[in-house]
Amino acid sequence: MTFDYDLFVIGGGSGGVRAARVAAGEWGARVGLAEESRMGGTCVIRGCVPKKLMVFASGFPEAIADARAYGWDVTDGRFDWPVFRASLERELDRLEGAYRNTLKTAGVVVHDSRARVVDPHCVELADGKRFSTKHILIATGGWPFVPDIPGAELAITSNEVFHMPELPKRALVVGGGYIASEFACILHGLGVEVSQYYRGAQILRGFDDEARGMVANAMQARGIGVHCGTDALRLERRLGGICAVATDGTEREFDVVLYATGRRPNAAGLGLEALGVQFGRQGEILVDEWSQTAVPSIFAVGDVTDRVNLTPVAIREGHAFADTVFGGRPTKFAHEMIPSAVFTQPELGSVGMTEEEARARGPIEVYATSFRPMRSLFAGRQDRVMMKLVVDAQSRVVLGCHIVAPDAGEFIQLAAIAIRMGATKEDFDRTVAVHPTMAEELVTMKRPVRQA
Incomplete structure (x- = not known):
């Protein structure tokens, strides 16, 4: 049977782009890729990259204070959020362009569209156009999860935080993982009064107890209100802002409430359930050590599989998939001894x-x-x-x-x-x-x- 493509990738994030580039550019496969949003995925557009730039921006007040202590005649300035945001958006545009050029150079055909799987060897774009393909790779990543509480629509997530029209004076960050803790530190460093609610006993669950305790103490010493054993019951719009009614009995008002309570695999609506692809309890696509699903022609890499949700892991998984399926080099990626960093302060x-x-x-x-x-x-x-x-x-x-x-x-x-x-x-x-x-x-x- 002759196919339109050897491989069709759904998702233009780190894992999908790496798999497509290697399959086409190194192994000569005919590859198509569909992305309904911006090329680069979570990491480049609404995750690691813009977050790290905000980390850099938030560190300057401390650096300025240190400079004075070292004898430099410097004074505190005012952080201009619109100026930073405009520069950030220009940088993300540049990076998206680089991703597109990389795919073009490798010979990948990009479809700026949502796609779904019709059968094990066919995908359909949003406009109804269909393509046959020998292999399908799902690399649609994850999406922020917001609990279903009254007033949840008043909150933002890490997707929207980079696009706030103005910097708030008071912010509540809900969650205790690395994303929540990083944004608590970022916003505080930019001059925002920050409170962090986490229902668990200590933030940064899964990391070494001594290390995460030290980070929590340092955050509190800097002036971040870390409230463990506390969660928001509901959010209400009031004249003074957004009121968070909490489990500890308090009612506090904020200008912005940021939910960073985890992410869920972004696998719904792709047509996979009807084909026999199996899912886990959190909606993740279940794959074997070769990133292969229960349907032999369909594979999945990255956060949509909920194995280790880190950008470098998705890249390694995508590369291993391409080498295995198209390069004749069977490659398994070992999900162990993976280093990680939390960009708190x-x-x-x-x-x-x-x-x-x-x-x-x-x-x-x-x-x-x-x-x-x-x-x-x-x-x-x-x-x-x-x-x-x-x-x-x-x-x-x-x-x-x-x-x-x-x-x-x-x-x-x-x-x-x-x-x-x-x-x-x-x-x-x-x-x-x-x-x-x-x-x-x-x-x-x-x-x-x-x-x-």
Whole structure:
């Protein structure tokens, strides 16, 4: 049978674009791709990239204060949200153009349209046009989840926060994950009075307990109102703004309420259910280790599968799929030892097991230190950083590394290489320190602070 395409990708985010580019550009496949919104997906258009630029913007007040402490004659200025937003939108336009050019260069045919799957070898665009295809890849990502409470329509999500017409004076962030905690820090750094509600006992669930506790304490010390064990029961429009009636009995008014209570796989309405594709409890597409669904010609990568919802993971999954199906190189992506960073203030970088996970596995040693770093100490700030290694007591292999510090994301990327290679504590010990740096503490900790 002759098909219009060898591969049709639904979704123009990081995973879908990588799979399409590699399949077409490296392996010569005939590839079509449909994207109903902007090319680049969540990460480029409404996630990692604009968020990180906001992180940079939010750090300048502290940098200005430090500059004064170091003798620079500088004064505080006023943050101009419309100026920043216009620059941000220009940068996102540039990045979207780069994504489109990459696909064009690789020979991918782009369809700016919503698409659905008609049968295992046919897709249909919104205008009714149909294409036959040997393989179909679903890479439609995820979508913010907002609980069904009274007044939920008054809230915004991370999708809309970059497009606010003006910066609020008071903001409530609902949620305790990394997206919620990052935006709480971002908005606070831009001069917004921020409260954060989280129904759990501590923010950043899933990260090392000691590390996330340190981040929470630092956020509170900076003036962010972190309220754990608290959730919003309903939102009401009042003369003073949006009133959040909370489970702790309080009623507080805000100019903006941002919900960051998780994301759900964006798989509804694609026609997959009728074909026998299987779904999990959260609506995620179930796939095997090759990213293949229960329908042999249909595959899925990225957040829509709800495996590890990180952009670099989606990219690796997409690349592995293309190499396997079109390159004759069977490739599985191992969803383990994946480093991650939380861009709060201070940042949290993590790779491998938490202390809690490692303790449940067997005997461990924990090497940790906390100190005031030179730069902020000289400026008179009370900030503290933490370096932590979790070590298997018998094999001496480093099972996990957790860093709370400015630029922890940069640190953890390099530490992840050693830990992914199976470095032992003695390998760290044999490494000469770079002085004076914060990271030198990773190779100078000689005695465990505790054993379990």
